[in-house]
Amino acid sequence: MMAIRVLCLLLASANFAYADNNVPTIANDFVFTFFSAYRYPSDSVLLALVSNNNNKTANVVVTSPYSSFTTIRVSVAPYSVLKIPITPVSIQDQFPNYNNNGRIVVENKGIRLQSDLPVAVYAHSELNEGISADSFMVIPAIHLGMQYVAVTSTQPLESASNVIAVVAYQDNTKVTIGSQTVTINALQVASVASFAVLSGTAISGNKPFGVISGCSSGSISWDGGSGYEAVMLLPVNAWGTQFAAIPFLYLTTNYYQVVANTDHTVVSAGSTVIATLYAGEYRRFQIGAALISSNYPIQLIQIGQYTGSVNNDLGSPFFLQLPSTDRMSNTNVLFQPTGFFEDFDEPLVFVLRIVTNLAGSGKIQLDGSTINPLQFKHVPNSSFYYYETTTSNTTHSVSTNTSGTQYSVMSYTYGGGEGCGFVCAYSLPIGNPAATTTAKPPIQL
Structure with a gap:
């Protein structure tokens, strides 16, 4: 089966002014890794995107212990997003050949990005011409x-791998992935690749670390498309119990995957029970716009899907980590939709979505203009609403005039041309999870 070509957009969101350590998207220090793309990893495009929402230039340095990596030093202008190419592409974990037996592989392929000003960081991977793409928000080191x-994918494409990639932040980090344990040093990566479904696998350690999981080419159904699926996981202590789930434009329903960490976790959509899960169990389900809730914290992933003949076959799998509603923001957010390759010389279509509780007399503004409340659609059986609009590939701002009104922002791209698709990455809204990591001394910027 042919992988449907997909194109990715990523949302960069942040505070306008200087941020503090309570803001999960904004920080000075990040670690992450890329797991290998499917089929043609040597043709991959790897990018780190840095969103500087300060009124001063941010000085950024990117390092890695990978033997072929050269330290990168760049400056990011105020209120802008900079794409930083990450090379060589062999820095991808388990590149070029997967060890698909499910055993841990250790490699020196972690990446560290530091900035002298608080920034937001996103990791993006795709094959040339927009094939098989996805991107994810990098969780700041202080919140690991x-x-x-x-x-991971519940239906990986034949010969495609599900992957769990752990990147250490400190030396002598003892990590357990499922039933396997290994000790790794700072910026080493311990990964597991398997044709089997790895959803629900518990990952634990003695020191804070980051985890990226997903599939090199996952699918929803065998007669649909496939695509790269990657997400940087939230630690269990940052999970939530309520989520606004909204299908993407041109779709009346979307697929989701939920995982639990507590026995007898009941997951519901409105008044309908979707699943009762034990710790380490997962469930994939399909639903329209709904408020998803649970009695214990859960992790919820929205899955892009093949859309068939709708708008020139726009659509392909991707992972989108939904934030819980208690992580919504009541401060100004600046973001920049960023498209990459256009296939078949067709223009990209950028879509913005704002989800809000519309509390009190608050108003939501997009680029300084108040959105008419009648333009918001209601999420059934909830106090949440959403606004969706197409836009150009420029920098945008969202704000509210009262602390009682909260919102989150996401963005996605439709690729142009037959055989192209869409994928999106979500910047988690500004919330207040407890910081769990003691920051390491910074390197010289």
């Missing part, structure tokens, strides 16, 4: 945890 649960 010691306990995670993996999400």
